[in-house]
Amino acid sequence: MTSSINNNAGQPQKSTARPLPPGMVLGPDGKPCKICTSFRNWKPPSSSTKPSTTKSNKGNDTSASAQRPPSPASAGAADENKRPAYCPPDVESLGRATWTFLHTTAAYYPESPTPTQRAHMLQLLHALPQLYPCSHCANDLGTRIQRQPPDVRSRTALAAWLCATHNEVNVMLGKPIFNCSRVDERWKDGPQDGSCD
Incomplete structure (x- = not known):
């Protein structure tokens, strides 16, 4: 492990911090937190340099850019707020996945759980x-x-506790609340019209 040495040690450093973009959230370390921020608010600094590509003997591109799907710009994506599927999750996609997991787990939780299952x-x-x-x-x-x-x-x-808790979060975030009488339809059985069968 290497560390850089500050030749001006002990001298006050000028703050080069720029104001955060609207919607950007800082993590506990005081730095911008990707997983705490919605993708549409995450605007990393653009780089003017492009990584060079190297070719193997077989002519296969072995650069980092060849090992991931094309970027939205190169794929002709029209919506810059649409998060590419190959990117790490942002706060919204992580939240949706977590709520989906929790509601589905509750839907399949036993009606009469054992003490071990409750624990x-x-x-x-x-x-x-x-x-x-x-x-x-x-x-x-x-x-x-x-x-x-x-x-x-x-x-x-x-299921009722989880739905009420989720609805509290939805209200805080300005999102619509969910009808808690429909948790089984949403998370276990699907609609009666069979559209999910």
Whole structure:
């Protein structure tokens, strides 16, 4: 491991920090947090230099750009706010995936869980605020869990607690609330018209 030596050690450094773009969130380290910020608000500095490509003996391009799908610009993407599928998740896609996982897990949770199943579910839910990559999302969930602990007595109780908690977050974010009487239709059975069968 190498470190750079500051020749001006001990001297005050000029702040070169620029104002954050609207919607950009700082992580606990004080740096812009990709996983805490929506992709549409994440505007990394553009680079004017392009990486050089190297060719193997067989003529195959072995550069980093050849090992990933084409960029949206090269693929002719019209919507710059659309996140390419090969990119790491942003706060919105991570949130959708996490809520999908939690609601689906609740939909398949037993109606009469054993003490071990209840303990495992509580461990999962209490681990999220400790492990979730988006720090402010994790802190918010931790506060909500402390204020209103998860109800893991049954599948119905867990699904209702999770839906109410999700709706609290939706209200905070200005999103529409979900009709909690429809959790089984949404997360387990699908609509009665069979459109998901």
